[in-house]
Amino acid sequence: MKTIFPFLALLILAIACAEKKEPPFQTSQIEKTWWKEGIIYQLYPQSFKDTDGDGFGDFKGVIEKLDYLESLGITAVWMNPFFDSPLVDNGYDVSDYRAIHERYGTMEDFDAMLAGMHERGIKFVLDVVVNHSSNQHEWFKQASSSRDSEYRDYYHWWPAEKGDPPYRYSLFDPEGGWDYNKQTDSYYLHTFAEEQPDLNWENPKLRQEVYDIMKFWADKGVDGFRMDAFQFASKDITYPEFPEGHEKDFIKWYGMRPPLHDYLKEMYTEVLKPYDVFAVAEGAGSTMEDAHKLVDADRNELQMAYHFETVDVSRTPEGYTLKELKDVFTRWDEAFAEEGWIAIFLANHDNARMVSRFGNDSPEFRSVSTQLLNTFLLSMRGTPYMYYGDELGMTNMDMPTIEEYVDIDAKGKYKGALAANENMEAFMKVLNYSSRENGRTPMQWDTTEHGGFTTGTPWKRVNPNYKEINVALQEDDPNSVLTHFKKMTALRTENPVLVYGSYTLLQPEHEEIYAYTRELDGKKFLVLLNFSETESDIELEELKGINPENVIINNYTETSIKGISITLKPYQAIIYSL
Incomplete structure (x- = not known):
């Protein structure tokens, strides 16, 4: 019997470790830096x-x-x-x-x-x-002036005598990623606009x-x-x-x-x-x-x-x-x-x-x-x-309307959509929603x-x-x-647990509430986020014993908790200290 108890103890420990998705982080395990x-x-x-x-x-x-x-x-x-x-x-x-x-x-x-x-x-x-x-950088001015320029290999070139260059996609130019340079009778590569020639990192x-x-x-x-x-x-x-x-x-x-x-x-x-x-x-x-x-x-x-x-x-x-x-x-x-x-x-x-x-x-x-x-x-x-x-x-x-846009990305996409005979009303609806110009006002x-x-x-x-x-x-x-x-x-600044702590997702299938914990050095936070415009309920064992003193962030003034069930208001965001 004496030999069985150590075996059982090890077995129980192994099962416990297997069930835990990620062990709580300890500060000693982490290389801390200012940028983290x-x-x-x-x-x-x-x-x-x-x-x-x-x-x-x-x-x-x-x-x-x-x-x-x-x-x-x-x-x-x-x-x-x-x-x-x-x-x-x-x-x-x-x-x-x-x-x-x-x-x-x-x-x-x-x-x-x-x-x-x-x-x-x-x-x-x-x-x-x-x-x-x-293309107004001195390097490119020199490189595009002569094939013998000392800056020629600062960029990517395709001589015209080799025929048309192989197709390369351009994010901003619907005509593709090569543009012709008459002075040297060759093409240069640009992943973005034709005014943005790619630098040759192989040099x-x-x-x-x-x-x-x-x-x-x-x-x-x-x-x-x-x-x-x-x-x-x-x-x-x-x-x-x-x-x-x-x-x-x-x-x-x-x-x-x-x-x-x-x-x-x-x-x-x-x-x-x-x-x-x-x-x-x-x-x-x-x-x-x-x-x-x-x-x-x-x-x-x-x-x-x-x-x-x-x-x-x-x-x-x-x-x-x-x-x-x-x-x-x-x-x-x-x-x-x-x-x-x-x-x-x-x-x-x-x-x-x-x-x-x-x-x-x-x-x-x-x-x-x-x-x-x-x-x-x-x-x-x-x-x-x-x-x-x-x-x-x-x-x-x-x-x-496209006339209001100044961004080269929006104009390039609009030009490409026209050339492809896309539904321009639908195109403008998506552009109006997703254009990066929205984020630059x-x-x-x-x-x-x-x-x-x-x-x-x-x-x-x-x-x-x-x-x-x-x-x-x-x-x-x-x-x-x-x-x-x-x-x-x-x-966040006062609590390293929000920087370095382990992250555990709770109820991944919940369609409205994003719930997770952050844990470090014995400190644990519960984050509850209702991503919907209606009230939503969730049951979590982590809520057992929660009281108002545990609330450290709440974008509403009140919260409804009954046992392990909580009702979150539209877009309510709460962080509890557990």
Whole structure:
């Protein structure tokens, strides 16, 4: 009998371990870093605050609002490009990587802005656009002037005497990814607009130029880099013929080629490690394996995966199902529970407004549904990227005709739809809902003309609802979206469990309520989110013994609990301490 008891004890322990999906994390198991603990606020500079009346936001406008940024409780700012540029793609076509476009100010203004952020404990993430440059960059001017130019191999070329180049898809040009250069009788490659020729990362000299640019900004004190479109940087320079229809699986054919990892390891050695800065690439490939190869610590490449599957669940006015959202977030969390790190977001400059896509932007539910979404983002594992204006509940703006659009992406898609004889009424309905131009409208500061954004004519008209949605109206309102946002950033900052804690999804099949726990070092939070516009019930054993003292976040003033059952109001968001 004495030999049976140890065996039974081990058997019971094994069964208990098998039933537990994920052991509670301990702080000692985790490598802590500022960028994991960060709350990153994406700021679109031309739409944030204008101080000179030209209708475009500028550095001095950001400086004027530094105290506001600090008050939000965010820890870092990612700013979209402000380099010298012809602005074909709003700055994502760079003509000089070491110069500031005059609309934003001077290098001295940038230095003052950066110093002001650092004085307030806010780090700065630079948007680096090096999959391509502008065709007005000196490199391309030289490369396109002669086949013998020393800069010729900084770009991808196809000599006309070889015949037509093999078809390559372009995200912005319905005619394809090659454009003819008469002066050298050859074609150059562009993944985006024809004014954005792709850089040749297979050329070591080009790579060193990029590292030197990154060092220039790291020497100035920037704390991190967001690498735009970087999963497409490596190209197959044999230019094989791709199968018909390949563009429907664009990332598979154009992204994540194996040499990219060699370049990232080189970048890590040259820049990221010696300067102790972090980097995140736009995109994470098409598989979890791709993403892990980018960011697992032992790879010595990037530090964070920024994927698009979350925003892809809601691309049309038909919307999404909560099960889809749960599936995506849970799959990515599980894949990165023990190794690597991911970004958490629902909006950015390439997407429509968060509350209009994932919440409910009607006057009745806009505030509570935005509060719910912010509660969600700031209580998930990973680094949250919060987009400017989402702390207020800024919404999409009705733009039913193509004449109102200035974005090259919208115009390119419209041109392609016309050429394909699509139903243009249906096309415009989807564009009006999903266009990234919705997410670029000027920041709504107060009820004065143009929402206090500018004293001039804004580059893009301000959403007419600025008189109901603005900073001035919400700052002193204890029930506002802005006040709730600040409560959530404070809660996350004060509770490592919301950063590093294990995530366990509860009742995955529930069609209206997203419920999960976060657990670390014996501390456990229960998050309950009703994603519907009606009341909804859920029964959870975790609710046993819950009382009002356990509530740490609630976007309503009351809650109905009976035993282990709770009724959540429309878009109610509650966090309990268990």
